[in-house]
Amino acid sequence: MPPKVIGPYRVLETLGSGGAGTVYRALDRRTNDEVALKLLSAGPALDARAARRLAREFDTLAELSHPNVVKVFESGVHQGWPYLAMELIEGLTLRHYLDMSGEDLLSTPNGLTPRSPLPVRRTADDDFGPGSDDSVSASQESGEAVFGLEAFADEAPSEDLASFAGGGMTGGMSAAGYDSDDSYEGLAPPPPAPRRPASEDHGRVLRVDELNRPERMGRLKDAMLQVCEALAYIHGHGLVHRDLKPSNIMVDEDRQVRLMDFGLAKFLADDVAITEAGKMVGTYRYMAPEQILGEPLDGRSDLYSLGVILYELMSGRPPFDAKTPHELWRQVLETEPPPVLALNLHGDPQLARVAHRLIRKEPDDRFQTAEEVYEALSE
Numbered sequence: 597m598p599p600k601v602i603g604p605y606r607v608l609e610t611l612g613s614g615g616a617g618t619v620y621r622a623l624d625r626r627t628n629d630e631v632a633l634k635l636l637s638a639g640p641a642l643d644a645r646a647a648r649r650l651a652r653e654f655d656t657l658a659e660l661s662h663p664n665v666v667k668v669f670e671s672g673v674h675q676g677w678p679y680l681a682m683e684l685i686e687g688l689t690l691r692h693y694l695d696m697s698g699e700d701l702l703s704t705p706n707g708l709t710p711r712s713p714l715p716v717r718r719t720a721d722d723d724f725g726p727g728s729d730d731s732v733s734a735s736q737e738s739g740e741a742v743f744g745l746e747a748f749a750d751e752a753p754s755e756d757l758a759s760f761a762g763g764g765m766t767g768g769m770s771a772a773g774y775d776s777d778d779s780y781e782g783l784a785p786p787p788p789a790p791r792r793p794a795s796e797d798h799g800r801v802l803r804v805d806e807l808n809r810p811e812r813m814g815r816l817k818d819a820m821l822q823v824c825e826a827l828a829y830i831h832g833h834g835l836v837h838r839d840l841k842p843s844n845i846m847v848d849e850d851r852q853v854r855l856m857d858f859g860l861a862k863f864l865a866d867d868v869a870i871t872e873a874g875k876m877v878g879t880y881r882y883m884a885p886e887q888i889l890g891e892p893l894d895g896r897s898d899l900y901s902l903g904v905i906l907y908e909l910m911s912g913r914p915p916f917d918a919k920t921p922h923e924l925w926r927q928v929l930e931t932e933p934p935p936v937l938a939l940n941l942h943g944d945p946q947l948a949r950v951a952h953r954l955i956r957k958e959p960d961d962r963f964q965t966a967e968e969v970y971e972a973l974s975e
């Protein structure tokens with residue numbers, strides 16, 4: 597059961613939950629405004645010192661203001677658990693926004709609410725369970741390949757479309773639900789990954805020609821440009837997102853993109869207890885090599901994550917895919933991903949070039965700023 601009241605907010609419904617906690621639609625009883633309230637529950641309840649640090653961190657975020665960055669209103673502590681009040685976005689996460697066909701978008705009452713939940717297996721962003729490597733099917737040469745949505749199966753259960761179909765969400769994956777081993781010692785070479793034929797894929801499939809629909813590509817490009825604007829803004833303020841992934845990007849009814857959850861990863865990374873409990877700081881699949889290695893990060897690490905997102909949304913599968921964090925890390929650090937255009941023969945060559953340059957292993961070899969990426973995407 598969700599709490600009825602959190603600080604000055606009355607909880608109205610559960611919007612979803614992820615590795616760090618649960619997000620509620622809530623009413624600010626002081627102003628009668630609705631907000632999205634994220635209650636963190638990944639670690640032990642905060643002590644007074646950690647609570648003060650949270651307040652300091654989020655005071656900084658609350659000062660930021662950009663049309664593509666979700667507005668943070670305030671933070672607080674509810675029975676020892678930190679919470680964050682932010683702008684309520686009526687919309688979809690980037691992945692669902694791009695999974696939908698143009699018809700879906702146009703035929704729904706508010707333009708973004710899907711008709712019904714899709715039968716898609718959803719796992720956490722760092723779930724390496726069975727099927728995590730099953731995304732690409734045969735017959736790519738013909739341009740007729742189909743991709744199971746398992747290719748996108750890195751979303752938390754909170755992302756189930758039910759939460760947008762008026763049903764709200766209960767449950768979801770708790771941090772304790774992660775069973776992946778994230779220690780970095782004793783890397784073993786990955787066993788060959790079995791690939792199932794497309795017919796065994798469950799749920800909706802996206803064909804390559806669906807991925808390339810001009811309308812979808814237009815939306816993808818436009819969303820990427822807006823993410824670049826958001827990144828340019830936060831990097832300009834000396835901040836790094838650290839956990840950029842499709843579930844942290846929302847698109848509202850006016851197709852305006854909002855970058856979410858930034859700043860949170862740093863707070864959680866700095867809190868060893870929370871980090872160990874949740875294992876969710878920087879989702880592995882989107883993490884830059886330097887982040888995996890625990891090296892200092894700058895804006896270029898976010899650009900790497902942006903490249904993974906672009907690669908995945910263009911090709912139907914992530915550049916590196918593995919069943920365990922060890923395997924994934926080895927691939928990220930040592931191997932080259934297949935060319936996007938080998939997976940999607942008719943993909944946009946310019947976007948493919950941008951994606952590949954963003955996911956270069958050395959930060960110096962990538963685009964250096966979000967502004968540069970914006971320009972390259974606009975060419």
Ligand SMILES: Nc1ncnc2c1ncn2[C@@H]1O[C@H](COP(=O)(O)OP(=O)(O)OP(=O)(O)O)[C@@H](O)[C@H]1O
Nearest residue numbers: 611612613614615616619632683684685752754843
């Ligand atoms: N500001 C918001 N407005 C509307 N819905 C939101 C907002 N923030 C989050 N949500 C919804 O709540 C869901 C859960 O968000 P949350 O940030 O807890 O999880 P996540 O980003 O999927 O995972 P993680 O916490 O591991 O990064 C999101 O997928 C989204 O559907």
